[in-house]
Amino acid sequence: MEKVGAPEKTAITVLAEGKKLAKELKRQLDPSTTSREACDALVDSILSAYDNAITLLALIRDAASPTSEEGSDHNSKKRKTMPRWSEHVRICSGARGEAQLDDGYNWRKYGQKDILGANHPRAYYRCTHRNTQGCLATKQVQRADEDATVFEVIYRGKHSCRQERLRQHKERKEQEISLTCRNVSSLVKTENRDLNDSKEEEDLPAFSFPSTPIECENVEPQFFSEPNRLITASYSPSFLSPATSESYFSPSPCLVNDFDIGHSLESDFGEIISNLTPITDFSLGDFDISIDAVDFESHLLDAIEFV
DNA sequence: GACATTTGACCGTG
DNA sequence: CACGGTCAAATGTC
Numbered sequence: 001m002e003k004v005g006a007p008e009k010t011a012i013t014v015l016a017e018g019k020k021l022a023k024e025l026k027r028q029l030d031p032s033t034t035s036r037e038a039c040d041a042l043v044d045s046i047l048s049a050y051d052n053a054i055t056l057l058a059l060i061r062d063a064a065s066p067t068s069e070e071g072s073d074h075n076s077k078k079r080k081t082m083p084r085w086s087e088h089v090r091i092c093s094g095a096r097g098e099a100q101l102d103d104g105y106n107w108r109k110y111g112q113k114d115i116l117g118a119n120h121p122r123a124y125y126r127c128t129h130r131n132t133q134g135c136l137a138t139k140q141v142q143r144a145d146e147d148a149t150v151f152e153v154i155y156r157g158k159h160s161c162r163q164e165r166l167r168q169h170k171e172r173k174e175q176e177i178s179l180t181c182r183n184v185s186s187l188v189k190t191e192n193r194d195l196n197d198s199k200e201e202e203d204l205p206a207f208s209f210p211s212t213p214i215e216c217e218n219v220e221p222q223f224f225s226e227p228n229r230l231i232t233a234s235y236s237p238s239f240l241s242p243a244t245s246e247s248y249f250s251p252s253p254c255l256v257n258d259f260d261i262g263h264s265l266e267s268d269f270g271e272i273i274s275n276l277t278p279i280t281d282f283s284l285g286d287f288d289i290s291i292d293a294v295d296f297e298s299h300l301l302d303a304i305e306f307v
Numbered sequence: 308g309a310c311a312t313t314t315g316a317c318c319g320t321g
Numbered sequence: 322c323a324c325g326g327t328c329a330a331a332t333g334t335c
Binding site: 112 | 311
Binding site: 110111113115116122124126140 | 323324325326327328329
């Protein structure tokens with residue numbers, strides 16, 4: 001009874017939140033007083049609420065009719081249709097090393113198990129916003145047997161919570177800024193060339209405004225630009241669809257990390273991962289991620305099921 | 308009090 | 322029946 005009641009309650013909460021946001025959007029629709037970005041953010045939040053509510057209601061439906069055509073194995077099916085991918089995170093041994101496990105999301109630990117044949121236990125995390133926003137993303141973290149400095153992180157489900165929307169929104173803005181920086185940069189270069197055409201400039205770094213150098217440097221998707229991070233990806237053949245693979249790369253929420261530093265090294269890794277504070281520090285040591293397999297069935301498929 | 312973590316119990320699957 | 326994943330009460334932390 002709890003299992004039906006909890007998602008039901010969350011779905012109601014999420015839909016109520018969506019309604020509130022829609023009202024707010026209506027109130028702010030006047031373009032003379034409200035920016036386009038603000039409206040976009042509201043729309044994103046409303047869509048997020050719909051996504052979450054649909055997912056939750058699907059859970060309720062499946063739980064309520066276990067004998068329906070796909071109901072008998074609804075749990076395992078649910079798990080299989082959740083997007084799933086893994087990363088190998090190597091932790092450097094220096095101070096702040098384990099903080100690199102922070103992937104920028106807020107996780108709440110809900111279990112730990114000793115795994116047969118493994119030297120280290122596996123920790124289970126779910127998104128902190130599961131109950132408030134119906135975000136179903138989870139992850140498992142386990143130290144590798146052969147190399148204790150490597151953590152295998154398995155992600156399940158895509159974040160649908162507000163933090164993800166805000167992240168995407170922020171990335172969009174950063175890309176816009178990037179383009180602006182580049183455009184201005186090329187303009188300035190052109191002008192410089194006009195004024196002083198004898199200068200070499202091929203090896204110079206991209207222009208950046210003195211007042212905003214960091215924004216201009218960080219606007220590249222960190223996935224590709226982070227100099228201290230090595231990322232290799234490989235896909236199982238069934239996931240090669242270019243139409244869907246994109247959503248898990250480049251501005252991928254799963255691979256773009258806001259690193260949180262400042263926890264003591266000696267702490268248990270579980271504490272490190274789950275205590276996320278929004279301190280941003282990009283000075284990283286070695287960082288190695290490899291993606292073993294990516295399940296590109298997005299949870300949109302879940303939504304399609306209901307149509 | 309509001310959260311987060313710990314940990315043994317429980318449950319579905321193979 | 323063993324195993325992996327999740328639940329939920331107890332406990333910890335702020």
